[in-house]
Amino acid sequence: MxxxxxxxxxxxxxxxxxxxxxxxxxxxxxxxxxxxxxxxxxxxxxxxxxxxxxxxxxxxxxxxxxxxxxxxxxxxxxxxxxxxxxxxxxxxxxxxxxxxxxxxxxxxxxxxxxxxxxxxxxxxxxxxxxxxxxxxxxxxxxxxxxxxxxxxxxxxxxxxxxxxxxxxxxxxxxxxxxxxxxxxxxxxxxxxxxxxxxxxxxxxxxxxxxxxxxxxxxxxxxGQGELKPGPHCQFCRASVRCRALAEYQLELARYDFRDADQLSDNEMADVLGRADDLVRWANKIKDYALMEVVEHGRQWPGWKLVEGRSTRKISEPEQAAVVLTTQYGHSEEDIYRPRELKTLTQLEKVIGKKELADELGGLLIKPPGKPTLVPESDPRPVFNTAADDFDVI
The missing domain is CATH 3.90.320 (Lambda Exonuclease; Chain A)
Known part of the structure; x- marks a missing residue:
């Protein structure tokens, strides 16, 4: 059917x-x-x-x-x-x-x-x-x-x-x-x-x-054929329970957590190429497991649901300000932060990305990004390190 x-x-x-x-x-x-x-x-x-x-x-x-x-x-x-x-x-x-x-x-x-x-x-x-x-x-x-x-x-x-x-x-x-x-x-x-x-x-x-x-x-x-794990698994809904993907991700354990200086260059490159996928997969497993417990009452062997850590907050900020100033005599300087500019993301949402760039002109800058390792296929140019500059001198 x-x-x-x-x-x-x-x-x-x-x-x-x-x-x-x-x-x-x-x-x-x-x-x-x-x-x-x-x-x-x-x-x-x-x-x-x-x-x-x-x-x-x-x-x-x-x-x-x-x-x-x-x-x-x-x-x-x-x-x-x-x-x-x-x-x-x-x-x-x-x-x-x-x-x-x-x-x-x-x-x-x-x-x-x-x-x-x-x-x-x-x-x-x-x-x-x-x-x-x-x-x-x-x-x-x-x-x-x-x-x-x-x-x-x-x-x-x-x-x-x-x-x-x-x-x-x-x-x-x-x-x-x-x-x-x-x-x-x-x-x-x-x-x-x-x-x-x-x-x-x-x-x-x-x-x-x-x-x-x-x-x-x-x-x-x-539904025939062999399960084949790889980058295409990222958005697969079945990835959280796929044994083939789990075995593929856990292959990193074959390095037996040796010190980095004991790994060959090829082994280091292998770990670098798969670490991000491994972290994403592990986080999907955690999210799925939590959802199953909260929404369906499922129990996982050796695990239980508890209340997570929480951060204190003021439930009614305006009312709190009135109490602190009128009842207890605190000044506004004591209880309010100095006025600050909204973040770029917040400003762009209100003004528009292109419009904000036009209006601020040279005041809008983009500092150099933090160096990061990516595959050679990435289109970005190679970053010159301080050591590279020294070699040139």
Missing amino acids: TLNRKHALLSSSSAHRWLECTPSARLEDQYPDTAGESAREGTFAHKLAELELEHYLKTIGDMKYHTAVAALKNGKSPLGDFYTKDMESYVGEYVDLVIQKYEEAREKDAEAALLLEQRLDFSDWVPEGFGRGDAIVIADGTLEVIDLKYGRNTPVGAAHNPQIRLYGLGAYNEFGAIYDIDTVCLTIMQPRNGGESSESLAIADLLAWADSIRPIAQAAFK
């Missing part, structure tokens, strides 16, 4: 995972899909972008548009209260890109089409596979899928990206019989981390890739 899912079992957003670890999709299906704060913020940003583009296309009336946008800005939308001037600016970059690509397409082809929030079916290659395309531009033999990524922590590129390739397949599957399409352009816009990224593929190449993943998708749908 097929479940009535809001999201496909083999979702496009998790394709990078089930293509590597085919049993993961069925394992994840046993755990609730609880969207985090960043996911809800992304949904909010997508809705704002959709409204802006609908207004541009005049598929939504002025009154309905202004009412909906006002609800988002005033925190009265069921999507939450995530609006900031920065979000408006970042979403504007995506909206401008979509409009630019559509208008360029119309210059070449008067019949060019811009479609928003299209349900895309790629189940010919991935069992029950479907997704939703943010924006699709079709013109002059080319179909372009444009996907907004509002996240800022991890850069997402379009090259060899299975999620947007699946969107491209779904779009071609939907419109290939109507339009004469020979090229698919796959574009990701991540305004907070990297901007625009694109990959163009001939239809034959996209279909060849689709045929290559079909047997993998079929195995993933059946």
